[in-house]
Amino acid sequence: MKKLDFSASLNHLSDETIAEAEAARNARKKKPASLKYAAVAACAAIVVLVGLGVARGVHIERDVPDVTTPVFESETAAEPVEPAASDGLPMLRFADESSAEGGRGVFLKNGVEDLLGVEPILPSETPETLPVYKNTTKFYGGIYPDSVDTDRIKSLLEKYAAAWGLDISSLEITEENPFSEYSSDDLDKIFSDTYGVPVPEGVHQPQKMSVSADGITVSASQYGASVTVESAGLPSFEDENGLAEYVLENYADRLLMSAPEINIIGGERNADGGQNRSVSFFEGSGDALERLLSMEFRSVGVYLDGDSLTFDYHDEKGEELGDYPTITPDEAAELFEQGFYLGADETDVRDAENIEKIELEYVSGSSEFWFPCYRLWVYDPDGAIERVMSMKLYNVYTVPAIEPRYFEESGISTSEEVRLMPFSAEDIPPYQNAGYYDGVMKDAKPATSADESLEELFSDRDFNAQIGSFYKVRVNETLDGSDALWLNGYTTGAQDDQATFYRATVLYDYFAEKAMHKDIIFRMAGSVKMQESGSPPYTSGDEAALLLFRDSEVSDFNRAFKCYAFVYDVENIDGGEYLLARGQRVPELEDSLTDYMTDETASIVTSSTYNPAVYHGAYDPEELAQKLKEIVDGAEKTPLENLSEGRFGPGVLGFGGSFKEEPAEVAALEYVSEPIYERRIPIDTVPATGMPMSFDEVLSGMSGQLSGIAYEITGVYTREEAENLHEDFADSLYASRTLYRAHAFYDVLNDKPLDYYFDVAGWGTADAQEDGWPPYTVGDRLLSFFRVNDSEIKVPNSNFEFMLFEIDGVKVAYHIGKSRIRFESDAYPNLDLEMAESEREVITTTKNNPIRFTQKSTLQSLAEFMRDELYDRGLFTPDDASAESLPILKITPAEVSLGDEIYSAGDVSGLENGNPWDMLEISEGDTLPVYERVLSRNFEMNGMIENVDRDFMREALRFYAIGFGFDPDEIEIEEDRLTPEELEKLSESTRTELPEEYAEPTRMSFEKDGVEVEIYVTDGMFYRVDIGIDSGFELPEGAKVGFYFGASREEAENAEAALLTEYEWLIGNNDAGKTAVDSGESDRCFVTMYHPCVGEFIPYDDGTLPEPDRNDIVKTIINFSLNNIDFMDDGDIFCYGIPNAFETQYRKVGDYPMITPDEARALIDEGGYVWTAFDESGRTAADVVRTELVYGRDGVPYYKFYCPADGWRGCVAGEYGVYYVPAIEQRFVEMGE
Amino acid sequence: MQDEMIVELFWKRDETAISESEGKYRSYLSKIAYSVLADLEDAREIINETLLRAWNSIPPQRPSMLKTYLGKIARELSLDMYRTKHRKKRVASEFTVSLDELGDIVSEGFEGEIDLKLLGEAIDRYLQTVSYEARTAFVQRYFFADSLREISARQGASEAAVKSMLFRTRQGLKEYLTKEGYEI
Known part of the structure; x- marks a missing residue:
């Protein structure tokens, strides 16, 4: 079974299982208390509020109510509460229960005016502190008490029965337990499945007790009681007010309040537009707070059911924890926008502008803590409901009304300080946020790390005066380039490459030790050029600690002190928060701190692959902040009043440059969906007219021949690689270009498919990137026009560069706007596709540099257009003759190295050896790619092997080391290298001045734990790896491979699956592998593993395989022939081959016209085959019994014809000889000896 | 909007059901698809396909957990696309x-x-x-x-x-x- 199918079966997990895991995903990650705000914010998704809103209707104490605070009986809490670190107030948390109602949708017909209910304290009048209570009943998952206080139930029963004139001592008490009917297995399932907890003890205890007499039933639970009066002889009521008045007139004493106040609550609408209203009473005497507490915790709801009346008394038991500092409604709204609210709502519609009403109330019910909160009524502006149901939709959110710092994440005790521990570089978690510049930057230069003394750093008194604080910020986005330019007051080419602006949220003030939630825009190093020097470009989601200039109270705009002298990435490692020093080194500061990183430096890739962050220390935030504060406080400062006026508020320094306008506030800058660095590129114009150059004007200046090639980028070279490959590149091209490896797939001008690789010097240096032009990356498809006689590097004509996409099955070419020409559809009507504004740019490798398009057409119409235009101007000559320019291939039998000339394979006519050549449909005009080996031998230099890629060899060994489970840094690679003395001696003996390269190894190996791996260059000028495996793996019974001890086809077939499972990785990580039993000898079968491009694909759901593509078939033939590894058994497993090096080994010569198998077979009789001893066999074309197409080691395709060999030189029946005939037209072939 | 209402809109053949679903679950579905495919464009395509499939299947279906229902569709479609892509090259995703x-x-x-x-x-x-x-x-x-x-x-x-x-x-x-x- 395929792993993918197994994975697909998980789609049939129950909804509940998936929802449970999903809910757990939304419970934010657990962080230690030291994270302060971050931990609080994490609470936002965790929920609660089973009882929220329930508190709006119920009951109170005795005849003579004592509603002066404390409302609750002062009892010891069931469990001690952890004190907060600062002011001794206990920390609070929410129950980890995920079904709460954050963002609950509510219908209102007339908006918030529909809402009913008394508000004892208006949000605008929220006191500076409010009491918080601990629920003394412990709940599992917020749903069920873990034990039931039956004494309390009985006490409440007695209390409320007495209020209604009943004496329970003379009545039969009925006990109720809703779980009594469940078996213990059922109970176990209910609790363990749903809540992941064992069955609470309380389940087995009575939940309610009740008595009845004289038409009155009193029922008590441990949270209160309800009293139902049957046949109450009620009149009819017009509305809830009528009922309330009636209750006051007839049952006031039963409410157990001195001054009961009516509270009609509700207002929400149901689907039919009806309004929910109910009657409640609370104690009207006392101050505002007492009234609020009474309403929340001691109310009485009254309900009508026919002629019976029910009084619902709310009477819970809690412990007062103290008065907690509150926040304002505005702050609550801000927190709400930050996502800090109770409940697990998934929607992102959290715009404070849509808050239409805020109420102050209490979280109550089964929540562990009862605290004040703001209830936010947030209008959903979408309007869908209004259209469908003629009602407005509101989402209700609840934000705690006390300062967030008093909350911790559920289940995590803040009393336990996380002890910071030393760690090594490898403990730093991998970077998670999406990178912007991955893969396309030019080389990284060493980070600027010059030491600087504190005295030097704090030498500017003006600067010192402005240091605001040491903040923890979270980057939200990189600012739009145009905004950045505007903010910076830049002009093109001036200072605009020195800084980047980020929109960020300040999360924490390390100096003041308090959480914050403020959006700022800050500037710091991070432009592309600075990035190249190792400075950090941050990206969305990154968190950093920065010494910033501006106090957050002063300005929304900020900048980092000294750019990156005090820059630290915030990282959580094993539960502890560390600040990883990333900026310039400050030895004096570092020496005074405890460095938790055991390695001297750690390098991790953050937003840029090519510019990893280099950390040189890891510090405790508190310790670092304390030291920094001492330094800042001690620094000499210019008095603030002496500072000249800045651009963004009082103070001295703006962001530099001359400002065109002064931004008022952060909100004045529009968010952009994707940040960019875009800079407008001036279009070159014709001086005489001032107009952009036209297509004609551009072409009129061109000469020579052009080719139009559609290609896909398959790799991006580093500068070093590019320079090693092509001297030209180092000399002239690097200044403006990046070297890409590309796969050509379509000749646009000749309208024929292509299939070869080449190097193209395309756009993409950092400079170009900064100009707004994209560095391409792997997978991008482009159409470029090249000079036919370009050197080995093709350089696209920048005027005609197109990006290719397939849209609804149509190949579309977008003209990239770098062009200096006016390329308009009016002038060239065959480029006729209209382009929507949304299509004008596309984000490819970097969000910061979208590609801009100016023209859109189908590839077909563009091809026709360019073909005609270039032909008319003599810039393009149609194909035909072009094949003539292909070089003649010199075939040297010894270099073909196709294997034995005699095969002993039994009946080969139906032999299945994995070669998919028979899938290839061959038609006239078809071509096959021909390659040549990269490696060569220089006989003038005593046979020195040239072009050996030793880095490749070392990397290959590391790859194999990893595959076998070794640490690649721990293997010892042996390299056969000549010593200088040996080289000198050889030079003398050969009378040739051998270069130093001659001494470099062509053979490397390692041996570890029973595994021997050797990679070397063979005499045939190709790389090969030999691997001996003497441990860990054994073939299953009945399986066998190889020459040494013989193996039948059946035995080899038995080995295939085991080998594939164990060693599939050997063929690289590009694709699944395929094995085939090779029939070198019928009794010595071995297994070949190679990378299949056809035949073994993952099938569609219906089991069918995709249609094979011709190129894929050819590639598979190549892999089968040249890019594989064979498995033998010489007692241990032994394999050899070189499965991952085709592109290292070969470079393409061209696509050569191929011949058919029949044409090739006919050539046998004409001697048109590669010479082997078998040509003396006298076998002719008529003797051929089997044909294959294979590639020789020389990179040329051959037809392989099998003929029976019996009778020739002692061969017996079942043995076959082979002829190899080049599969390309003979006119391109020159047979050598 | 609550899931029940969205399902109701599907049943009423009101196309706002799609926009509501998208608004509410885009990021959720996107993460599912992206985790499998490691390609934002593909993930967007999957979301659109998911909503279309939901439109075509509700009614007759009346999912009690809309989120999970959509998530399963998105995952199924993502796996299908993964199969197709995987034929060409290894998809470098966490899913892989x-x-x-x-x-x-x-x-x-x-x-x-x-x-x-x-x-x-x-x-x-x-x-x-x-x-x-x-x-x-x-x-x-x-x-x-x-x-x-x-x-x-x-x-x-x-x-x-x-x-x-x-x-x-x-x-x-x-x-x-x-x-x-x-x-x-």
Whole structure:
């Protein structure tokens, strides 16, 4: 079974299982208390509020109510509460229960005016502190008490029965337990499945007790009681007010309040537009707070059911924890926008502008803590409901009304300080946020790390005066380039490459030790050029600690002190928060701190692959902040009043440059969906007219021949690689270009498919990137026009560069706007596709540099257009003759190295050896790619092997080391290298001045734990790896491979699956592998593993395989022939081959016209085959019994014809000889000896 | 908007059901698709396809958990696309990594017919026998393709602990499925 199918079966997990895991995903990650705000914010998704809103209707104490605070009986809490670190107030948390109602949708017909209910304290009048209570009943998952206080139930029963004139001592008490009917297995399932907890003890205890007499039933639970009066002889009521008045007139004493106040609550609408209203009473005497507490915790709801009346008394038991500092409604709204609210709502519609009403109330019910909160009524502006149901939709959110710092994440005790521990570089978690510049930057230069003394750093008194604080910020986005330019007051080419602006949220003030939630825009190093020097470009989601200039109270705009002298990435490692020093080194500061990183430096890739962050220390935030504060406080400062006026508020320094306008506030800058660095590129114009150059004007200046090639980028070279490959590149091209490896797939001008690789010097240096032009990356498809006689590097004509996409099955070419020409559809009507504004740019490798398009057409119409235009101007000559320019291939039998000339394979006519050549449909005009080996031998230099890629060899060994489970840094690679003395001696003996390269190894190996791996260059000028495996793996019974001890086809077939499972990785990580039993000898079968491009694909759901593509078939033939590894058994497993090096080994010569198998077979009789001893066999074309197409080691395709060999030189029946005939037209072939 | 209302809109053939679903679950669906495909464009395509499929299946379906319903569709479509893409080249996604871990449960050599629905239900039954942590970690890893880092952060455990727990869960699952008569 395929792993993918197994994975697909998980789609049939129950909804509940998936929802449970999903809910757990939304419970934010657990962080230690030291994270302060971050931990609080994490609470936002965790929920609660089973009882929220329930508190709006119920009951109170005795005849003579004592509603002066404390409302609750002062009892010891069931469990001690952890004190907060600062002011001794206990920390609070929410129950980890995920079904709460954050963002609950509510219908209102007339908006918030529909809402009913008394508000004892208006949000605008929220006191500076409010009491918080601990629920003394412990709940599992917020749903069920873990034990039931039956004494309390009985006490409440007695209390409320007495209020209604009943004496329970003379009545039969009925006990109720809703779980009594469940078996213990059922109970176990209910609790363990749903809540992941064992069955609470309380389940087995009575939940309610009740008595009845004289038409009155009193029922008590441990949270209160309800009293139902049957046949109450009620009149009819017009509305809830009528009922309330009636209750006051007839049952006031039963409410157990001195001054009961009516509270009609509700207002929400149901689907039919009806309004929910109910009657409640609370104690009207006392101050505002007492009234609020009474309403929340001691109310009485009254309900009508026919002629019976029910009084619902709310009477819970809690412990007062103290008065907690509150926040304002505005702050609550801000927190709400930050996502800090109770409940697990998934929607992102959290715009404070849509808050239409805020109420102050209490979280109550089964929540562990009862605290004040703001209830936010947030209008959903979408309007869908209004259209469908003629009602407005509101989402209700609840934000705690006390300062967030008093909350911790559920289940995590803040009393336990996380002890910071030393760690090594490898403990730093991998970077998670999406990178912007991955893969396309030019080389990284060493980070600027010059030491600087504190005295030097704090030498500017003006600067010192402005240091605001040491903040923890979270980057939200990189600012739009145009905004950045505007903010910076830049002009093109001036200072605009020195800084980047980020929109960020300040999360924490390390100096003041308090959480914050403020959006700022800050500037710091991070432009592309600075990035190249190792400075950090941050990206969305990154968190950093920065010494910033501006106090957050002063300005929304900020900048980092000294750019990156005090820059630290915030990282959580094993539960502890560390600040990883990333900026310039400050030895004096570092020496005074405890460095938790055991390695001297750690390098991790953050937003840029090519510019990893280099950390040189890891510090405790508190310790670092304390030291920094001492330094800042001690620094000499210019008095603030002496500072000249800045651009963004009082103070001295703006962001530099001359400002065109002064931004008022952060909100004045529009968010952009994707940040960019875009800079407008001036279009070159014709001086005489001032107009952009036209297509004609551009072409009129061109000469020579052009080719139009559609290609896909398959790799991006580093500068070093590019320079090693092509001297030209180092000399002239690097200044403006990046070297890409590309796969050509379509000749646009000749309208024929292509299939070869080449190097193209395309756009993409950092400079170009900064100009707004994209560095391409792997997978991008482009159409470029090249000079036919370009050197080995093709350089696209920048005027005609197109990006290719397939849209609804149509190949579309977008003209990239770098062009200096006016390329308009009016002038060239065959480029006729209209382009929507949304299509004008596309984000490819970097969000910061979208590609801009100016023209859109189908590839077909563009091809026709360019073909005609270039032909008319003599810039393009149609194909035909072009094949003539292909070089003649010199075939040297010894270099073909196709294997034995005699095969002993039994009946080969139906032999299945994995070669998919028979899938290839061959038609006239078809071509096959021909390659040549990269490696060569220089006989003038005593046979020195040239072009050996030793880095490749070392990397290959590391790859194999990893595959076998070794640490690649721990293997010892042996390299056969000549010593200088040996080289000198050889030079003398050969009378040739051998270069130093001659001494470099062509053979490397390692041996570890029973595994021997050797990679070397063979005499045939190709790389090969030999691997001996003497441990860990054994073939299953009945399986066998190889020459040494013989193996039948059946035995080899038995080995295939085991080998594939164990060693599939050997063929690289590009694709699944395929094995085939090779029939070198019928009794010595071995297994070949190679990378299949056809035949073994993952099938569609219906089991069918995709249609094979011709190129894929050819590639598979190549892999089968040249890019594989064979498995033998010489007692241990032994394999050899070189499965991952085709592109290292070969470079393409061209696509050569191929011949058919029949044409090739006919050539046998004409001697048109590669010479082997078998040509003396006298076998002719008529003797051929089997044909294959294979590639020789020389990179040329051959037809392989099998003929029976019996009778020739002692061969017996079942043995076959082979002829190899080049599969390309003979006119391109020159047979050598 | 509440899920019930959205489902109601689907039933009323009101196209706002699609925009409501998209607005509410775009990021959720996007993460599912992206985890499998590691390609934002593909993920967008999957979201659109998911909503279309939901439109075509509700009614007659009336999912009680719309979110999970949509998530399953998105995942199914993502797997289909993964199959197609994987033919061409390895998809470098977290899903691919998590898929490799399943190698100790399944044998790629076995090619018998297995009813995936029944298998999924059997796996579900097994998951009910393991701890809450193990169950959620398993589903998060192999259904949602969450990274080990994400899971360990949520559970407040080390990556090694989560890895070990997943390994034990897989081994247990393998045993369970074998006992149930599955040869995979």
